[in-house]
Amino acid sequence: MYTIQNREIIKVLVADDDERVIECYREAFGSEEPTRQMRALSALTAELFDTTRELEDQPKFEIVTCNQGADAIQAAAMARDEGEPFDVVILDVRMPPGIDGVEAGYQIRKHDPDVEIVFVSGNSDMPIEEMQRRVPPPVRLHCFHKPLSFVQLAEDVVKMVRAQ
Amino acid sequence: MTLVILISAFMAVSYTVLQLVIAPAFDDLDIAAARSDLHRAESALRNDIENLEAITADWGPWDDMYAYTTGQYPGFESSNLNRPTLANLGLDLLVVYAAEGRFLWGHYRADQKSVSMNTLNALIPNDTDIAALAVHDENSYRTAGYVRTVHGPMIISSRAILRSDETGPIEGAVVMGQFLNEAHLAKHRERTDVDIVLQPADASTAPIETIELQAEVVSARKPLPDIAGRPFLVLQTNTPREISSLGTHTINVTMLFLFIAGALAAGFMWFTLRHNILRPIGKLSAYIADIRSSGDLSRKLSMHHHDEIGVLGKQFDTLVTEVHNARQALLDQSFKAGKADTAAEVLHNIRNAMTPMINGIDRVRKSFNVTKNLRIAESTKQIADPNCPPERKQKFLDYIVASFEHIENTGNDAMADLEIVASQAKQVEGILSDQERFATVAPVVENVMVDDVLGEAANIIPRENPKTVELTMAGGLEKFRVRAHRIGLLQVMGNLILNAYESIKRAGMPAGQISLTACSEMVDDTAMIRVIVRDNGGGFNKETESVIFRRGFTSKSESEFTGLGLHWCANAVASMGGKISASSEGEGCGAEFHVLLPAAQGG
Numbered sequence: 157m158y159t160i161q162n163r164e165i166i167k168v169l170v171a172d173d174d175e176r177v178i179e180c181y182r183e184a185f186g187s188e189e190p191t192r193q194m195r196a197l198s199a200l201t202a203e204l205f206d207t208t209r210e211l212e213d214q215p216k217f218e219i220v221t222c223n224q225g226a227d228a229i230q231a232a233a234m235a236r237d238e239g240e241p242f243d244v245v246i247l248d249v250r251m252p253p254g255i256d257g258v259e260a261g262y263q264i265r266k267h268d269p270d271v272e273i274v275f276v277s278g279n280s281d282m283p284i285e286e287m288q289r290r291v292p293p294p295v296r297l298h299c300f301h302k303p304l305s306f307v308q309l310a311e312d313v314v315k316m317v318r319a320q
Numbered sequence: 321m322t323l324v325i326l327i328s329a330f331m332a333v334s335y336t337v338l339q340l341v342i343a344p345a346f347d348d349l350d351i352a353a354a355r356s357d358l359h360r361a362e363s364a365l366r367n368d369i370e371n372l373e374a375i376t377a378d379w380g381p382w383d384d385m386y387a388y389t390t391g392q393y394p395g396f397e398s399s400n401l402n403r404p405t406l407a408n409l410g411l412d413l414l415v416v417y418a419a420e421g422r423f424l425w426g427h428y429r430a431d432q433k434s435v436s437m438n439t440l441n442a443l444i445p446n447d448t449d450i451a452a453l454a455v456h457d458e459n460s461y462r463t464a465g466y467v468r469t470v471h472g473p474m475i476i477s478s479r480a481i482l483r484s485d486e487t488g489p490i491e492g493a494v495v496m497g498q499f500l501n502e503a504h505l506a507k508h509r510e511r512t513d514v515d516i517v518l519q520p521a522d523a524s525t526a527p528i529e530t531i532e533l534q535a536e537v538v539s540a541r542k543p544l545p546d547i548a549g550r551p552f553l554v555l556q557t558n559t560p561r562e563i564s565s566l567g568t569h570t571i572n573v574t575m576l577f578l579f580i581a582g583a584l585a586a587g588f589m590w591f592t593l594r595h596n597i598l599r600p601i602g603k604l605s606a607y608i609a610d611i612r613s614s615g616d617l618s619r620k621l622s623m624h625h626h627d628e629i630g631v632l633g634k635q636f637d638t639l640v641t642e643v644h645n646a647r648q649a650l651l652d653q654s655f656k657a658g659k660a661d662t663a664a665e666v667l668h669n670i671r672n673a674m675t676p677m678i679n680g681i682d683r684v685r686k687s688f689n690v691t692k693n694l695r696i697a698e699s700t701k702q703i704a705d706p707n708c709p710p711e712r713k714q715k716f717l718d719y720i721v722a723s724f725e726h727i728e729n730t731g732n733d734a735m736a737d738l739e740i741v742a743s744q745a746k747q748v749e750g751i752l753s754d755q756e757r758f759a760t761v762a763p764v765v766e767n768v769m770v771d772d773v774l775g776e777a778a779n780i781i782p783r784e785n786p787k788t789v790e791l792t793m794a795g796g797l798e799k800f801r802v803r804a805h806r807i808g809l810l811q812v813m814g815n816l817i818l819n820a821y822e823s824i825k826r827a828g829m830p831a832g833q834i835s836l837t838a839c840s841e842m843v844d845d846t847a848m849i850r851v852i853v854r855d856n857g858g859g860f861n862k863e864t865e866s867v868i869f870r871r872g873f874t875s876k877s878e879s880e881f882t883g884l885g886l887h888w889c890a891n892a893v894a895s896m897g898g899k900i901s902a903s904s905e906g907e908g909c910g911a912e913f914h915v916l917l918p919a920a921q922g923g
Contacts, residue, residue, distance in 0.1 A: 174672055176676045177672065177675050177676065180675060180676050180679040183683070184679070191729075193722065193725055193729065194726065196722055197722040197723065197726055200715060200722060201719070203715065204695075204699070204716060204719055205698075250668075278667070278668040278671040278672050278675075301671070302675045303671050303674035303675045303677065303678045304675065305678055305679075305682050306678075306679050306682060307682040307686065
């Protein structure tokens with residue numbers, strides 16, 4: 157996490173093979189381009205009411221998405237090389253035909269032990285204990301099952317990062 | 321049959337080997353014996369000649385004889401040359417020649433008569449032979465061999481007459497002979513134990529020794545030339561084929577022994593094979609065929625042999641049991657695995673479809689909170705404040721207008737989101753519809769042993785200590801086989817048995833009884849098997865009986881509900897072409913559940 161104009165920026169990497177789900181992540185973690193009407197309302201709000209502090213309290217997300225585990229490993233490596241590693245990596249467990257999310261998480265965790273890894277699974281066939289065994293150590297590791305509320309997930313991600 | 325062919329082949333090979341290898345060896349031995357006899361006979365005749373030569377060697381170089389032939393000892397003839405001399409010397413002929421072949425004295429015995437002669441031609445008509453006998457010189461002072469006489473063949477020896485110190489000159493020849501007549505040969509036969517025959521030679525006589533194998537004897541022949549080297553006699557010996565005869569007899573006895581031994585061995589092998597191998601293997605084959613036709617892997621061969629076949633039978637029993645257990649496990653596992661895979665797939669699809677739906681609902685929820693961050697009330701308050709500057713009032717008015725526009729847009733977005741959510745809900749419904757379509761697929765039916773299924777289903781009853789519920793299975797259940805989906809039927813029967821158990825426990829019966837029986841019956845010309853689960857539990861009233869198989873019906877509390885419902889059981893039995901029914905005499909009187917299923921062929 158880094159800060160721009162007193163506002164927290166949380167870097168999130170998402171890998172999921174379902175484009176519809178990726179879109180949900182973008183909506184939950186992305187920054188929508190405000191419409192003209194929204195910009196006017198925001199300007200009036202800022203002028204008539206002091207909202208600077210409220211804005212500072214709301215973190216901003218920087219999201220990178222991909223569809224395969226191997227792409228996620230590559231994206232994490234690039235960010236690390238650039239000196240701005242991801243704060244949170246969210247991985248779908250099953251992403252055929254490539255490696256699964258747990259293997260991708262293991263590769264990312266090897267080079268970045270501080271990253272928060274979140275596994276999101278549409279199946280219940282892999283218990284959290286198995287994920288913890290495959291991606292040691294068993295800390296900064298989270299598991300959510302679909303269907304899930306992405307808004308809630310975004311709030312949880314903020315809590316994870318701020319708890320570090 | 322195979323054994324007979326094998327034994328016959330063995331006999332044929334043995335006979336062929338004996339005839340082709342052993343019998344010729346006996347012939348060779350016979351031939352060797354015949355050759356030996358021939359040589360013995362020849363040796364005997366040669367000994368005769370040598371003996372005769374020895375006598376002439378005594379008489380030829382003798383001073384008295386010398387003096388006699390030169391005319392210096394006239395008394396020699398009266399004192400030495402007389403008839404007894406021939407008898408004493410065992411001679412048939414004695415002739416003395418003076419020098420230059422001049423006949424001096426001669427005598428021979430023939431046909432029991434003694435005959436005096438003036439010339440040897442009276443006995444030996446051939447002058448050439450006589451010349452060789454009567455005249456000798458330094459190069460040929462003796463002659464011996466066979467000659468032809470008018471009384472038959474004779475062995476003869478002639479020796480030159482010299483002084484006793486064997487100095488000459490040669491003054492004549494002394495000739496001695498013995499007839500080779502039947503009496504002479506008889507002595508040799510007796511002495512040598514060989515059948516000796518002398519035959520005259522002719523132009524066709526082979527110049528070498530020959531052997532002829534005849535049926536009873538082996539004839540060996542050898543030509544005997546006369547003293548001039550001309551073909552004269554054939555010495556023949558006839559040797560009985562005793563070795564071949566003994567060999568043939570031995571072969572015949574051996575063949576007989578082999579035949580008897582072979583027959584006994586074949587009989588013993590046939591009995592042993594039949595008793596120890598063929599019959600057990602036949603039993604094993606019938607057992608395998610029975611399993612194949614019935615599909616019943618619970619049957620046991622129960623072979624009590626203690627040999628390898630018995631071990632094979634026991635191992636086969638073990639194998640079948642393991643296959644039976646493996647099939648049960650596999651069926652259960654495949655059923656569960658199939659269900660698990662299907663459930664996982666359905667869950668995965670539904671979860672993926674619901675994920676954007678929930679996201680849409682989140683957005684709609686967020687939309688409903690649109691007014692939370694808007695400060696419309698505060699703005700109207702500022703507008704109403706007389707101290708608020710008009711320009712600022714206009715700004716607040718603009719803010720209120722913009723806020724309502726934002727609310728309107730958010731509302732429109734929320735409506736769009738709701739439409740998306742509705743669309744995604746349809747996707748979920750589509751997935752469920754797909755699954756419903758698969759749910760209507762008819763299960764695979766097979767021949768199922770009733771006792772097998774009931775025995776397995778009975779395991780569903782919890783183990784108790786002490787035991788309060790006794791489950792009994794009627795005898796003879798093993799003869800009933802039904803056409804059913806094995807796992808489905810197993811679940812139905814397990815459910816009925818578990819219901820009976822729980823009914824007994826709910827009723828607080830101190831000695832619960834569950835009995836499992838079956839019987840066959842004809843329903844609309846179709847052979848059916850009726851399986852009955854009877855308990856002495858709580859039972860039910862008539863009102864319950866009418867609804868007991870309805871969807872959602874249960875007499876248990878929610879926490880007690882552990883198995884499949886009776887509604888599912890009824891559907892499962894119906895899908896197998898059967899019927900299920902229940903009856904009770906009333907509450908507290910126990911209950912009976914009847915499952916009627918099509919009988920398997922022969923079940």
